[in-house]
Amino acid sequence: MTQSIFIEPLTRIEGHAKLNVQFDDNGVFERVLFQSYEPPRGFERIFVGMPGEEVPRMASKICGICSSAYNVVAAEAIEKCWEVEPPEDAKKLRELMLLSNLLQSHTLHFAMLAMPDFISRVPSEKNIVGLLAKDPEVVHSSVKLRAIGQEITEIIGGRRIHAATVVPGGNTKPLRKEEIYKIHSRLKEANILLETLKDRAFRLLESNKSLFEGFGKIKSGFLCLKQKKYLALTNDTLELARADGRVETMKSEFYSRSIKEHVVNYSFTKLPYLDEVGKDEIIRVGPLARINRACWNNPQLRKFDEVLPRPSQSTFAYNIARIVELEECLKRMQNIIDGGIGTHTKDAVRPKAGHGAGIVEAPRGILYHHYATDRRGIVTEATIIAPTTQNALAIEKSADAAARERLAGKFYSEVTREDTDSIEMVVRAYDPCVSCSVHLAQIKKEV
């Protein structure tokens, strides 16, 4: 009989999931399964019958952490259905929202979710309170940095979480002069606060080299939006860097045709794969995928290259990739603000029958929405592919690799809490968002 150790619930991640560490008859480690036990909430069905303009707000409720990414991508997809474009000023606001969302999500992960692993071996100390005792500066800096991200989201979106202003055709609220000035001054503060995080990230890297280089490492391909001279969270071209080094570019339409899904009986998260690539090659998305394809002029990126030469296959590199991205994120926000934002943020648009897809880089990777509407603009079909869904297989395989290394020569009965905690760290590197991950389905209206 197979015996299992369940690491349940996985803590310091978003949503409900567990690891099932399986052992054979003799008590020797066999494999790890990543099980999400939070069922889907049926959003794809909820959208069907809803007017297109309601979708961005409703979609944001899929995730409380990357809600702005859902706002923006849903509006973009509905606009494609109706063949309309938002005004330039609205595009700028939306990009700022994506960036401020990334700012809050990455800082939350680094200080409150990931860093506690590195300060103690005692489970009851591995949290924000423990970190506060050991390194108050990093807690204070990241709390303030997060607050800046959320404040900018509120200025643009009306609310910090589940923003309200994004509708097909633009953003309902233009920015006032004093609001732009406020963002400007907050960005200045943010740059100073970020110094602490950069320092800690690279110090972690130096003092845990073997962990970063090898633990939980897998070989995979990487998928991200084609990066520009800056951190591009929107683009209509994707880049797929295969595990063997080949790089393919593809238009976002290709993505929807190519993505297939595979149901496993042990998890509510389905495992997607690209038809052309096949089920065997793992594809990863998110900060590391973007960093691996980045061509930014960024000192942090050069530092990253020195220790973890790109393309890096290291799983823990995700943690450093987030910090490198943060610097680029602040730069890009500054650029947008410096370029000037006008007040023409919304146009009246006319709905029509059609279908369309939106694609953005959410903090955790590629987020894809596809809708079809009827001539009144009522949704008839909805598909959502979330970042963590695409990473689910990679998470499982990384945890498996980590367990294989950690549990080598150990029997079922000898596994300690320290062992399971170290395996759990690998999952955390991906910053999984399980509530999002259980969405991958095409729901059509039945006639």
Add this chain to the structure above:
Amino acid sequence: MSGCSGCHISLLDLGDSLVDLLKNAKLSIKYSQILMDEKELSQKVDLLLVEGCVTTAHDEEILKTYAALADKVAAIGSCACFGGPGAIANQFGRSEVLAKMFSDSSSPRKIQIPTENLPAIHEFACSIDAFAKVDFYVPGCPPEMEVLADFVDNIVNRRGSVGYVNTVCDECSLKRTGESPNQIKRIIEINEVDPEKCLVEQGIICMGKMTIGGCGAKCPRAYAPCEGCRGFSLILKEVSPSDSPQIMNVLTNSNRKKNK
């Protein structure tokens, strides 16, 4: 429970003030899946904050066990209070909706809801008070940071909680003149929303009048209609139809137009 974690994030938005509370040991967190490493709650606590709605047998079991360990239970957010977005799919037959989501590309007709070491899915997603006695309701999707700050402050200083008396409309800064619009417009039909004027008077359906206040009317202040995330204000007090004459007028006006 099942949700988007937005309420957790909103609580974290308290930022420095939350950190201060933790530092001064005025508040100590015993269990939080998203913040701490404890795998279960195994001791008595003063207050249990619950986020999300109940969707599986596992949710139900955890809720019942943990509520029994808590002196008081608070439902944080609209999912915990009323079911929230997670409960919308109930109306379409939840099990049917979910079954459709588990079709495999290789054999689309074969449908299997995963079961191996997974909890049974409830036919109805519902609010937490179906399974536990709730002492405080803090609605909102998510409750605004300011709302949670008030709540935490009241709890820490043992003042109990304060009920809501306003509607979102009462807290809105947009100007109302009492005029009724000629027709209902979809927000996409409008070039620019008038930043001075009540949304309903511009013809946009806004739920502010019928929604429990406390949020500071952030959505209408950003020229986006209230979506009623904080719950129906009739729970608060009896509102007669004459309390929202404008919406009624709009409805009758547009009906009249159609009839012509």
